[in-house]
Amino acid sequence: MVRIMTSDAIELIKASYAHATSTPRQLAGRFYQELFAAAPNLRALFPGDLTLLQGHFESALALVVRNLDEMGALRDSLRDLGAQHVHWGARPEDYVVAREALVAALASLTPSWDAAIEKHWRAAVTSIIVPMLEGAAVHTAIVAERLADDVSGGG
Numbered sequence: 001m002v003r004i005m006t007s008d009a010i011e012l013i014k015a016s017y018a019h020a021t022s023t024p025r026q027l028a029g030r031f032y033q034e035l036f037a038a039a040p041n042l043r044a045l046f047p048g049d050l051t052l053l054q055g056h057f058e059s060a061l062a063l064v065v066r067n068l069d070e071m072g073a074l075r076d077s078l079r080d081l082g083a084q085h086v087h088w089g090a091r092p093e094d095y096v097v098a099r100e101a102l103v104a105a106l107a108s109l110t111p112s113w114d115a116a117i118e119k120h121w122r123a124a125v126t127s128i129i130v131p132m133l134e135g136a137a138v139h140t141a142i143v144a145e146r147l148a149d150d151v152s153g154g155g
């Protein structure tokens, strides 16, 4: 698990997050803009109207920011979220694009942005996507196990 957040880093992130989300849906809106600019092919995976999803995304991110000092507590939920994402068509490499889109969105909404905050945010977002990818991998492994059991089960 990624655990590299010092309490100073966490405070910087929380302040930046509070600023970026002072207007609801602003951050999520910016994130999807950045994401689809970087990877237009991903647009088709999402519903046409992103309003509902923007709310979900911001709540998920808010939960993570509140729990940065205890990311282990969110590991199971993030793994489940990652497993769901397999069905939505998210590939491992898309997560890096999403991370950079989120960092860019945060940068555009944080007035005191600098290299240190960027580094902390990248680490924080990495600590979200690592358990999501683990969840996707475990999900795939379970499907494989079940298939293997299906053919060996009959004896």
Ligand code: HEM
Pocket (backbone or CB within 6 Å): 042, 045, 046, 047, 053, 056, 057, 060, 061, 085, 088, 089, 090, 091, 094, 095, 096, 098, 099, 102, 125, 128, 129
């Ligand atoms: C930082 C990483 C990410 C986080 C925190 C995140 C978070 C979320 C959340 C909270 C939802 C809503 C779940 C629900 O409705 O119950 C969602 C849906 C979705 N996400 Fe992500 N996501 C991430 C990365 C990605 C990536 C890399 C893709 C790649 C294409 C992706 C594609 C989708 C799609 C297609 C949906 C569902 C849209 C629908 O409702 O049909 N996400 N995501």
